Amino acid sequence: MTETSEFPLRPLPALTKDTEAFWTGGKDGQLLIEQCDRCAYYIHPPTGFCPQCESRDTHFQPVSGKGRLLSFSINHRKWMPELPERYVLGIVTLAEQEEVRLVCNVVNCDPDAVEFDMPVKVLFEEQDGCWVPLFEPDGDAT
């Protein structure tokens, strides 16, 4: 269980041939990021084209799911009645490649304890065929 179980249903991304792997990797507990076969550059959002070496050969690579919180905002506003008053929108940079940034909610954590550059790790919440990556504090990180 995550803290987000009290939330209303999430709006979801429309899955495409480019993005489906990213949004469904969580069913196997994996955060899948597109990677260039040739130069190993991580491509996000996924496009099937490596901007570093121009290769069209790519695959979806399971990554560690660890990263750091580049920035965040603590919500204080009831945008709609079903929403809890306090929750956190975060921007995570991936451990494998800093310029890969993922939007997330930071969960399993008191919003007021969230800090810049905080180590975080991924977890998933399934809804309607979509495994939404969320992040929580990474207690193992040094």
Next chain:
Amino acid sequence: MNRFPEKQTAITGIGMSEISRGASKSALGLTIDAALAAIEDAGLSRDDIDGMATWPGDRGDGTGMSDVGIPALQDALRLELGWYSNASETAGQFGALFNAIGAIAAGYCRHVLLFRTMYEASARKTGFVNALNKPGDRVFGPFQWFAPYHAYAPVFQQAPMFNLYAHRSGMTDEQRAWIAVTQRKNAGLNPNAVFRDPITVDDFLASPVLCTPARLLDCDVHIDGSTAIILSHVDAAKETAHPVTRIEAVGCSMRYRNSWVQLEPFDIQCQPKVAEDMFNRTDLTIDDVDMGQLYNGFSFHTINWLENLGVCERYGAKDFIDGGHNIALDGAFPINTDGGAMSAGRMHAYGQVHEAVTQLRGDAGARQVPNDPKVAVMTTAGGPLAGAFILVRD
């Protein structure tokens, strides 16, 4: 011919409808008011208008964000056009103006009617509008990356940028308050502004936090209203009614990742390169600029632009705006002299153009910037949207 064709164009007419928190007219009716006022202001007639441009065009969604496009206004006014274009995927709201410069330089037209109509005050009374997404949606496009995270409002989606800026710059809420306080003071001198009662730093600090660090008084205010601008070839401008206010330089580039998440730099937004490109097209420097009409959908946009234009140094805006003296009407760099989007109303960057022309003509009355200002810079917007231009009265 000068290699920078924007210098061949000038803003010859400005018009604005009534700006309100709930209009008696339709969005189209307000647009016609603004358009006719701008045409008359230029000393032109409908027959002279041979181009039209707007941003972003009719969205057909009834949210009030952009309910009037070129087809509706062209037909209402029965204009005969050599060129027209809306522009939504471009350098922010001024992309329509940048395209119109190209059309005039190419000889497609001589007098372009530009307009921007907002009907959000009325739309918000009747529906859940202006949200990036809603529960149950399947979200396409750039905001799909925010879709699952209950980030419904633009202010929340952009708040991580603002929070990182506040963290890295050390700007306090007390310092940031001076953007809102100063603009409200200016609005008090603008009879068309929707919020005119003065506010204090304490009022700002009492304003509710929406999402850290943004408060309600960091946000622009939704209105019903329309702004229209006539952009003309400079040769034709000399025959119009007012002193010529000429486009001196534009910044319309995109030398960065166009993404609300992946943009770099993240905290100061995608403005520095655009500002640099603009100044590369003119001999003027920021020291020559007499005022800024800077985008302020949120106060952080304005703060970012102050630094990214070089008005003050990186992370130096906190000291520059503190106390409000530097950015006041009689300060070193007056900004948003009509009250800006946060107090005059969210005309979505086109109010800024209307105000700059008014100031450069010396027609701003009680809020006139002193010492005969001749150069104004205008900027828009936030995140990966960035465009800027300089207007000069020769």
